[in-house]
Amino acid sequence: MCGISGWISYDRDLSLEARTLEAMTEPMACRGPDAAGSWLAGHAAFGHRRLAVIDIAGGTQPMTVERDGRTVLVTTYSGEVYNYRELRAELEGLGHIFRTSSDTEVVLHAYLQWGDEFAGRLNGMYAFALWDPRDQELLLVRDRMGIKPLYYYPTRDGVLFASEPKAILAHPAARACVDAEGLAELIAFTKTPGHAIYKGMYELRPGHTARVSRSGLAVRRYWALEAREHTDDLDTTVARVRELLEDIVARQLISDVPLCSLLSGGLDSSAITALAAQRSSGPVRTFAVDFSGHAENFSADGLRSTPDTPYAHALAAHVRSDHTDIILNTADLTDPGHRGAVLAAHDLPTRFGDGDTSLYLLFKAVREHSTVALSGESADEVFGGYRWFHDPKSVNADTFPWIAAGVAGGFSGSTSTREALLDPGLRMKLDLDGYTDGRYRDALAEVPYLAGDTGLQHRMREISYLHLTRFVQILLDRKDRASMATGLEVRVPFCDHRLVEYVFNTPWAMKTFDGREKSLLRAATRDLLPPAIVQRAKSPYPSTQDPHYAQALRAGLRAVLRDGDAPVQPLLDAAVVAQVSAADASQDIRPGAELVLGLNDWLRRYNVALEI
Template identity: 45%
Template sequence: MCGMVGFAGFAGGVPEGTEDFSLKLKGMLEALSCRGPDASGVWTDDSAGLGHTRLAVVDPVGGRQPMVLERGSRGPLAVVFTGEIYNHAQLRAELGSFGRRFATRGDSEVVLHAIDTWGVHAPARLEGMFAYAAWEPVARRLTLARDRFGIKPLCYAQVDDGVVFASEPKAVLEHPAVSARLDPDGLRELLLSAHPMVKTPGRSVFAGLREVAPATVVSMDPRGVRASRYWSLTPAEHRDDLPTTVARVRQLLQDSVSGHMAADVPVSVLLSGGLDSSALAALARPGTVPLHTLTVDLGTRRSDGDAMGRDPDGPYAELMARHLGSTHRRVRSTAAALSDPARRARVGRLRDALTLGDFDTSLLDLFGAVREHFKVTLAGDGADELFGGYRWFTPRAAASGTFPWATVLERADLTRLLDPALAAALDLPGHRRELHRAACTEIEHLPGTSPEEAALRRVSHLNLTRFLPCLLDRADRLGMGVGLEVRVPFLDHRLVEYVFNAPWRFKTFDGREKSLLRAAVADLLPPPVLERRKSPYPLVRDPAYRTALTSQVTRLLADGGPALDLLDTAAVRRLLLEAGAESRFPREGLELVLDLDQWLRTYRPALSL
C-alpha cells in the first residue's frame, strides 16, 4: 500500500512549470507522505516523472518503486503501483513460463511484467486492490488503471501539454499546472457524495480533475485519451441449489480471507461483533499465530428513537473475541475529541471531501489505534451491499425514482441550508434523479427475470457501484492517513459475481437479511453474534457533542467564514434553534455547515458558480 504521483508530456515537452522534475515530484509526494512512511523514490526521463511513497507490507527489501524494465529497442517501461495483488504468486509462475525473470519476491515486479506482457489487458489478470501508472517514453504513452471496485484511488488532470496524476487530488493540486477550481458540477459532487452518499464514477469535486473510474484503463498518448472498462457486474444464470450456494459462498469467502491474510507483517481484524466482521475474524483465525481484533467504543446506548437501530458493539465484539481466543482491544473515543475542529479539519484534508462527522473522526481514532501495532487490517466493507444487509433492499425502495438509500440516509435537507438562488441553480434533487437514471441504464437483466427480482438486482447494483464507493474512499483515505492498509475480503470479484447473481429468495431464505452469509458461517459464530440484528456503525450519543457543534456554528455565524457566502444564514439560525430542542438534534445539518466552511478554508478554490 502506497501513494503515487507523476506527470508526462506527450509532445516531447513536459507540463508547464515542471522544469525541476525531482523537486516537483518531491513536492507532490510530500502531500502523500502519510500513505507511505517507509520509503520514497522518483524516476524521470526527458518528458515524464514518476514518484512513489511506500508502506512496506510485502517484500520490504525488494519492493522499492518506481520500477523500470529495460526493453531494448522498445525503450524502458516505468511503473508506479499501489495496492495488493493476491494472485501474484500464480501470475509470477505464469509469467515465468514465458521466460520472465524476477529479482524480487513482491507483487510490484509482477505488475511490471504483467503490463509489459498483456498491455491494457493486464488489469483483468490481477486479483486484488490496485491502481497503477505505466509510462513508455518511446511510444509517449501513459497508462492509468484501477481495480474493479475502486478500492485504491487514482485521479488525473489534463493540462495543455500533458497530464498530471496522483493517488489523491491534494497531490495533483501541488503541481503548478493545476489549480483548485470549483464549478457547479463539482459543488454538486461535493455535497451529494456526503449527503446522501452518492459517488459518480470518474467525477471529481475539482474542475478539470477526473478520477479513473473503477475497472477502467485510461491510455493517453499524442493521439488522445482512450478509456475502456475491463470488468462489470453482468447477469449470469445461477444454476446451483440453495445448499450448494451456501457451500460455495463459504468456500469463496474462505479463499478470499486466506489471500487477504498474506503479508510479510502481522495482520489484524476490525471486529464490531456484527455478522460481517465476525465472519472475517473467524475465517482469518490461523492455527499458530495469535489473532488480533479491535473495535471502537463511543459509549453508544440503544435508543428506541434511533431510526438506524444501532446497538452497542462492545459486548458482542468481546463475546466474539473470547470465542476465537483473540487478543482484543477496545478503542474509546470521547465527544470532546470527536468534535474538535482541528481533528475535523484533518479528516477533511485526508478525504479531500466533506466529512461524515463523528462517523469519520471515530474511524480515524480506530485506525490510529490499529496502526500503533499493525500495518494491515481486514474490514467488512462490501458485505451489506453484496448480501442485502440494508433495510432499503426492497422493491418499494427500488421504485422510488432515486437512490434507494436516499430516503433513509438523507443526512440533511441541503436545499433549505443553501442560499436560495444557489439552491435553485444547483437543483440537487433534479441532479440526483438524473444520476439515478444514468446509473440504472448500466444494469442488465437476463430474459425472463421477474419484476421483483429485477428491482432487487437494481438495488444491489446501485449499492455496489454508487454507495459502496463512498465507503471505500472513506476507508482508504482515513486508513492511509495513519499509514494503515485496509483490506476488504468481501470484494473478491469472484465472490461478488457469484453472490450478485444468486436469486434474491436465496439471500433471504430464512426471512432475514444476509441469509446466505449467515448460513455460510453458522458453524463458526456463537449464537448471540450469529443472530444479532443489523446495527450500523455507532454514533456518539454524549450531549457534549451536541453542545460543541452548536457552539461552533454559533461562532461561525458571529465571526464569518467562506461557507456563509453559499448558505442561507437565516436557515442556519433556524437550525440552531432546532438543535436547542431536546427532542431534535440536527447533527447532520450542523456538521455540513462546519465541514463546508472548513473545506473552503482548506482548498481556497476559485469559484465559478
Template identity: 60%
Template sequence: MCGIAGWVSFDADLTRRGDVLDAMTETMACRGPDGRGTYVRTHVGLGHRRLAVIDLPGGAQPMSVSTPAGEIAMVYSGEAYNFQELRDRLTSLGHTFRTDSDTEVVLHAYLQWGDSLVDHLDGMYAFAIWDGREQRLLLVRDRMGIKPLFYHPTPDGVLFGSEPKAILANPLVRKAVDTDGLRELFAQTKTPGWALWKGMSELLPGSLISVDRDGGVRRRTYWRLGAAEHTDSREDTVARVREMLTGIVGRQLISDVPQCVLLSGGLDSSAITGLAAERLAQRGEQVRTFSVDFVGQEENFVPDAIRDTPDSPFVRDVAAHVGSAHHDVMLNPADLTDPAVRRATVAARDIPNGFGDLDSSLYLLFKAIREQSTVALSGESADEVFAGYPWFHNEAMLRVETFPWMAVIPPLSLAARSDHIEPGLRARLDVGTYTADQYATALAEVEHLDGESGTERRMRSLCHLHLTRFVRALLDRKDRLSMAVGLEVRVPFCNHELVEYVYNTPWPLKTFDGREKSLLRQAAAHTLPRSVVERVKSPYPSPQNPQYAAMLQQQVKELVAAPDADVFALVDRVWAQQVVGQDPARMTVAVRAGLERVLDLHTWLELHSPELLLD
C-alpha cells in the same frame, strides 16, 4: 499500499521540473511513510511514497526494467493477492525476478501481456506504467474501485495521483470548483468520474487509460458488473460462498507486517474475524481485533430507527468465541469534535462530505490501530454484496423512486443534503432534480436477463445501485481515512469473483431463511457465536450523547458570529442561526448532519482556498 503521482508532458522537458514532481509526490507522504522515490525522463515524471507491506527490503519504487526497445517504469499502489501464482506462471514463461514483491510481478505481467495484464490480476490496486518503447502512459484501477486514482488532462499530456491533492500541487492546475462540482458535492450520488475540482476526474473502477502523443487520453472499461444465469442449488451456493470466502480471507492474510481485523460485532466483520482466526490458528497465530465505541454508549444506549442494540456485547462474544487479542478504542465527544481531527479528516478526503462523527471516529480508530498494526481486514461492502440493508426487505422502500439509502438514512435525506445551502445557490444547484436524474442514469446502466420476473428485475437493480454507487462512497471513505495514518485496510467482500457470483444469485436464494444476508449467515455460521448469527443488522456506531450535538452548535455559533466567514457563500446563515439555538437533546439527525456539513465546508475552504465559480 502506497501513494502515487505523476506528470506526462509531450511538449516539455520534465527533467527541469523535478521540484514540481517532488511537491506532488510529497502530498502522498501519509499514504507511504516508509520510503519515497521518483523517476524522471524527458516527457514523464513518476512519484511514489511507500507503505511497506510485502518484501520490506526489496519492493522500493518506482520500479523499472530495461528492454532493447526502451525502458518501462511503474508506480503501484495496492496489493495483487494472486501475485505468487502469477509469479510462478511468469517464471515458467521465462521471466526472472530480483525481488519478492508483488510490484515486480505486476510489472512483468505487463511485459508479458501488455494492457491485458488486467485480466490476470486479483486484488485492490491503482498503478501507472510508463512504456518508453511507445512513449505511452497506462493508468489502471481495480475492478471495484477499492484504491483511488485521479487524473487531469493537460494540453500536452496528463497529471495523475492517488488523491486530488497530488494533482492540485501542480501549478498547471486551476484550483476551481464550479456549480457542477458543487451540485454533486451536496447531492452525494457518487456520480461516476466526479472529482469536485474543475478539469479533474476519477478513473472509473474496472477501467484503464492510455495516454500518448497521437491519441491523447483514451479510456477503456475492462470489467463491469453484468448479468449471468445462476444454476447452483441452495446447498451448492452456500458451499461455494463459504469456499470462496475462506480462500479470499486466506489470501488477504499474506503480509510481512503486523495485521488485525476490524470488529464491530455485526455479522460482516465477525465473519471475517472468524475466518481469519481459523486460518491464523493453522499457522499457530492469534487473531488481533479492534473495535470503536463511545464513552457511556453501552450503558445509556437508546434504540432508534436503524440501531436496535449497542455493539459492545456482541464484540465481546466474538472475541471470546475466537480467542482474539482484542482492543477497544473508546472515544468521547471532545475527541470527535476536536477541530484538529476535523481538519485531518477533511484533508484526508479532499472534499467536505459532512459525514462528521462517522469520519472522525473512523480516523481515530485507524490512528490507534496503526500504533500496533500496519494491515487490517474489514467487513466493508458485505451489505452491498449480500443485500443486507433493511430497506432491501421493506416493501414500501422498494417502491421509492430514488436511491433507497437517501429515503432511509436521515443524514442522506434531501433535507439534510440541501436545507443548509445558501438560498440562491440552493435554487441554482437544484439538488433534488439532480438526484432524480442521477438515479435514472444509474438504473439505465443495469443489465438484465431475459425472462426475469418483476421482483427479480427490481432486486437486481437495487443490488446494482449499491455495488456501483453506494459502495464506492464507502470504499473511498475507508481508503482515505486509513491511509491518512498509513494503515492498509483490505476488504475481502470486494473480491470481484465473489461479487459477481453473489450478484447473480436469484433473490429467493439471497433470502432463503427469511432474513437479510442468508447466504453469508449460513456460510459463516460455523465460525460465529449464536448471538451474532441471530443479530439484526446494525450500522456503524454513532454517538448518542447530546453533548456531542451541543459542541457542534458552539463551533457553528462561533462561525455565525464572524461577519466575514467565507463559508456563508455556500451556507444559509439564517439556517445556521436558527439551529444553533435548538435544544441539542431534541436535535434531529438530519439537522446534526447539516451542522457537520457547515463545519466541514469551513475547514475545506481554509485548507484549499478554492476559486468558487458560482455564476
C-alpha cells in the same frame, strides 16, 4: 499500500522537474511513511510514497524493467495483487526473470507478457501507472471495485495523476476550482463514477484503464458486472460462498508486517475475523471502536437496535483473539486538530460527521500495533444487508434507495434535508433533486439484466447494482482516506470480484431464503460464530449519542455566523442557520450542521474558487 503521483508532458523535458514532482508526492507522505522515490526521464515523471507490506527490502518504487541496458517499462504502483504468486509462476514458465519477490514486479511483467489484457488477470485492490518509454505512452489502471483511488487531470500537453486530489492540486497547472455541478455532486448523497468534484479533474472509474499518448487520452473498460444465469441450488450456493470466502481470506492474510482484524461484533466483521482465526498460527489481533459510556447508556434508534461492544467481546472470546477496544469521547471527536486531519485526508468535506472522525481515530490507534487490517466493509452491498433492501417503500421509490430511506436526511422540522441550511437561491441553482435524479437515471441505464428478470427479481438486480457501483464507492473512498491518512492498509475481502460476481447473479429469493438480511452469508459462516452474532440484526458503524457533541456543532454554527470572513457565509440561509444553532436538544441538527462546518473549513483550507 502507497501513494502515487505523476506528470506526463509531451512538450517539455520533465527530467528537470524534480522539485515539482516532489511537491506533488510529499503531501501523500501519510500514505507511504516508509520511503519516498521518484523517476524522471524525458516526458515522464513518476513519484511514489511507500508503505512497505510485501517484500520490504526489494519492493522499492518507482520500479523499472531493463532489457539490453534500456528501460522498457516503469511503474508507480499502489495496492496489493493477491494472486501474484500464481501469476509469477506462470510468467516464470514463460521465460520471465524476477529480481524481487514483490507483487509490483509481477504487474510489470504481466503487462509485458499480455499487454492491455493483463488487468483482467489481476485479483486485488490496486491503482497504478505504467510508462512505456519506447512508445511514449502512459497507462493508468484501477481495480474492479474501486477500492484504491486514482485521479487524473488532463493538461494541454499531457496529464497529471495521483492517488489523491491534493497531490494534483500541488502542481502549478491545477487549481482548486468547483463549479455548480461539482458542488451538487459534493452535497447530493451519491457518488457518480468518474466525478472528482474539482473542475478539470476526474477519478478513473473502477474496472477501467486510461491510455495517454501524443494523440490524447482514451478510457477503456476492462471489467463490469454482467448478468449471468445462476444454476446452483441453495445448498451448492451456500457452499460456494463459503469456499470463496475461505480462499479470499487466505489470500488476504499474506503480509510481511503485523496484521489485524477490525471487529464490530456484526455478522460481516465477525465472519472475516473467524475465518482469519482459522488460518492463523496464533491469536488474531482485533480492534473495535466505542464511545465513553455508549454501551451503558445506549438508546436504540432507527438504524441501530443494539450497541456493538457486547457482541465484539463475544466474538473475540469465541475465537480467542487478542482484542482491544478503542474508546473515544466527545473531546476527541470535536478536537479541531482531529477534524482538520480528517478534512486533509479526504480533500473534501466529509459525509458522515463524527463517524468519519471516529474512523480516522480508530485507524490511528490501530496503526500503533498493526500495518494491515481486514475489514467487513461491503458485505451489505454484496449480500443485501441494509434495512432499505427489505423495505418495500424504499425499494420501489423512484430514486436511490438509501435516499428514499432517509440516510441523507437532516434536522427535524419542516425542512428535513441536510441542504436546508443553504441559501434558497443556491439550492435552486444546484437543483439537487434534479441532479440526483439524473445520476439515478444514468445508473439504471447501466444495469445488466437477464431475460427472465421480472418483478421483484428485476428490481432487486437494480438495487444491488446501484449499491455495488454507487453506494459502496462512498464507503470504500471513506475507508481508504481514513486508513491511509494514518499509514494503515485496510483490506476488504468482500470486494473480491469473484464473490461479487457470484452473489450479484444469485436470485434475490435465495439471498433472503431464511426471511432475513444476508441469508447466504449467515448460512455460509454460521458454524464459525456464536448464536447471538448469527442472529444479530444489522447495525451500521456506530455514532456517538453524547448530547455534548450536538452542542459543540451548535456552537460551531454560531461561530460561523459571527465570523464575517467565514467563506461559507455567502452559501447559507443565515436565518435558518441561526434557528438550527438555537434548536432544542431533541432536534437532530447533525447532517446540516456537519455540512456547513465542513464546507467552511474546506473552502478556507483549500482556497477553493467557486464558479457558481
